[in-house]
Amino acid sequence: MPDEIDYPPLTLPEPPLGDEGFFLRPPSMSDVEIVYRLCQDPSISRFTTIPHPYERVHAIEYVERAAADWDSGMGASFVIVSNSNEVIGTISVFRTANSGTAEIGYWVAADARGQGIASRAVRLVSRWSIQTMNLARLQLGTNRENFASQRVAEKAGFKYEGLLRNWREIRGERVDEVHFSLIPSDLE
Numbered sequence: 001m002p003d004e005i006d007y008p009p010l011t012l013p014e015p016p017l018g019d020e021g022f023f024l025r026p027p028s029m030s031d032v033e034i035v036y037r038l039c040q041d042p043s044i045s046r047f048t049t050i051p052h053p054y055e056r057v058h059a060i061e062y063v064e065r066a067a068a069d070w071d072s073g074m075g076a077s078f079v080i081v082s083n084s085n086e087v088i089g090t091i092s093v094f095r096t097a098n099s100g101t102a103e104i105g106y107w108v109a110a111d112a113r114g115q116g117i118a119s120r121a122v123r124l125v126s127r128w129s130i131q132t133m134n135l136a137r138l139q140l141g142t143n144r145e146n147f148a149s150q151r152v153a154e155k156a157g158f159k160y161e162g163l164l165r166n167w168r169e170i171r172g173e174r175v176d177e178v179h180f181s182l183i184p185s186d187l188e
């Protein structure tokens, strides 16, 4: 992490980010149970860096880390909330060790998939974070077999960059990732 740089705290988007069928807000302790339950889904642990097995303490740590990241300016984490006020996913942007860059990650509950929620949430958060966090580059990496997420990246306007072999360790194994990025000039 670029700990030599002091970032200002991040302020919440006003009005809150959202689109038809959902809105985004920071996670709170009242979300621990639903996040814990939804993160039992094997497709989420297969394709993201969430701990496996996923315990309640991990959901608590997620909420605490989100609050700390908002305060330190290191990242912005949101839960995706349906119009009926149910948490149906998460989306987060974290600064990386390479100054001026950040990475975006997300998951959507199995029941809520296929409605354009991830791609619209990624579109909203990526544009907001590039401006608010003054990013030169926002990157998005997907497991090479995660075709739904690669489609999300394309639909959200990210540009394909390539296949990075053995890029990340997930559940104890190195995995190849297909990487995309969004930079400020893509938004002009």
Ligand SMILES: CC(C)(COP(=O)(O)OP(=O)(O)OC[C@H]1O[C@@H](n2cnc3c(N)ncnc32)[C@H](O)[C@@H]1OP(=O)(O)O)[C@@H](O)C(=O)NCCC(=O)NCCS
Pocket: 043, 044, 047, 048, 105, 106, 107, 108, 109, 112, 113, 114, 115, 116, 117, 118, 119, 120, 141, 142, 143, 146, 147, 148, 149, 151, 152
């Ligand atoms: C990836 C994920 C976030 C997508 O969420 P979602 O809300 O269903 O995404 P969207 O509806 O915005 O878009 C999904 C797109 O992928 C397509 N898709 C779904 N499964 C697919 C597959 N197996 N192969 C190719 N495309 C696929 C859908 O048809 C849709 O594209 P379309 O609108 O052109 O038809 C969700 O499946 C998920 O949470 N998966 C587990 C965790 C994960 O992979 N997170 C991302 C880590 S990088």
